[in-house]
Amino acid sequence: MEEDRPLPENRLWQPITAKWFAAVFGAAVAYAVVRYHFAGDVPWRHFPLFILNKASALAAVFFVACSYLIGRVIKWHNDDPKRKLVVVKFCGLMGFSLALIHAFFSVCLLTPAYFAKYFEEDGRLNLDGELGMALGVVALWTLSMPAITTLPMMAKALGGVRWKRSQRMGYLCLALVLLHLIVLGWRGWLAVSHWPWWLPPISLIAALMAAFPLLVKLSQSKER
Numbered sequence: 001m002e003e004d005r006p007l008p009e010n011r012l013w014q015p016i017t018a019k020w021f022a023a024v025f026g027a028a029v030a031y032a033v034v035r036y037h038f039a040g041d042v043p044w045r046h047f048p049l050f051i052l053n054k055a056s057a058l059a060a061v062f063f064v065a066c067s068y069l070i071g072r073v074i075k076w077h078n079d080d081p082k083r084k085l086v087v088v089k090f091c092g093l094m095g096f097s098l099a100l101i102h103a104f105f106s107v108c109l110l111t112p113a114y115f116a117k118y119f120e121e122d123g124r125l126n127l128d129g130e131l132g133m134a135l136g137v138v139a140l141w142t143l144s145m146p147a148i149t150t151l152p153m154m155a156k157a158l159g160g161v162r163w164k165r166s167q168r169m170g171y172l173c174l175a176l177v178l179l180h181l182i183v184l185g186w187r188g189w190l191a192v193s194h195w196p197w198w199l200p201p202i203s204l205i206a207a208l209m210a211a212f213p214l215l216v217k218l219s220q221s222k223e224r
């Protein structure tokens with residue numbers, strides 16, 4: 001019987017992960033709703049895809065950033081390396097799955113009607129659009145590396161050095177996401193007087209989140 005099987009040691013303990021997911025995704029949805037529906041002028045009919053896309057993207061960056069901050073800045077379970085690894089894995093996989101949702105949502109939405117600023121008049125993507133999408137696709141690919149190598153058999157199959165290298169691909173992902181956000185968002189970041197209720201765009205918040213683990217990594221490798 002399924003219930004009689006012993007649970008693996010240090011498994012992802014579901015009630016806590018569900019609460020963390022609900023808290024992070026809930027906060028991202030709440031910010032997107034306030035900024036784009038209440039303060040901005042996005043009609044409510046665009047909540048299911050356009051607004052949830054923004055919330056998924058923000059939560060994805062938050063989780064990926066956290067997975068590279070645990071142990072360095074977030075000293076959660078530092079005294080228990082196995083449990084710490086479980087939390088790191090949870091954050092990384094949550095980030096990856098939300099980034100996948102964001103990618104699928106974005107492809108559904110990618111039309112001049114939603115994103116006129118990324119298109120030429122003839123309906124093709126302009127330079128910002130092409131560069132932004134290319135960076136997003138490659139960022140997603142780099143994130144798939146650490147995600148795939150969390151599979152139990154992969155550590156043995158790759159060996160310690162290559163496994164660690166694949167995990168570090170997440171830093172490359174964060175750097176590419178940062179560029180993805182700069183290309184797609186910088187014009188909006190500078191137009192401060194157009195920010196509804198002075199609330200910063202989600203792309204700017206996410207860019208700061210993506211930059212933080214990169215800066216921490218840089219400063220810690222300089223100290224060594």
Ligand code: HEM
Pocket residue numbers: 053054057058060061064095099102103106107110133135136137138139140143177180181184185201202203204206
């Ligand atoms: C196939 C891959 C990807 C595609 C096609 C894609 C597409 C897009 C598009 C069209 C936008 C503009 C959305 C908007 O202004 O509402 C966007 C913004 C964004 N993307 Fe991506 N992206 C991809 C990968 C990623 C990845 C891997 C991440 C992070 C892990 C990411 C994080 C973000 C964030 C945080 C925003 C800002 C959302 C906003 O401004 O509201 N993207 N992406």
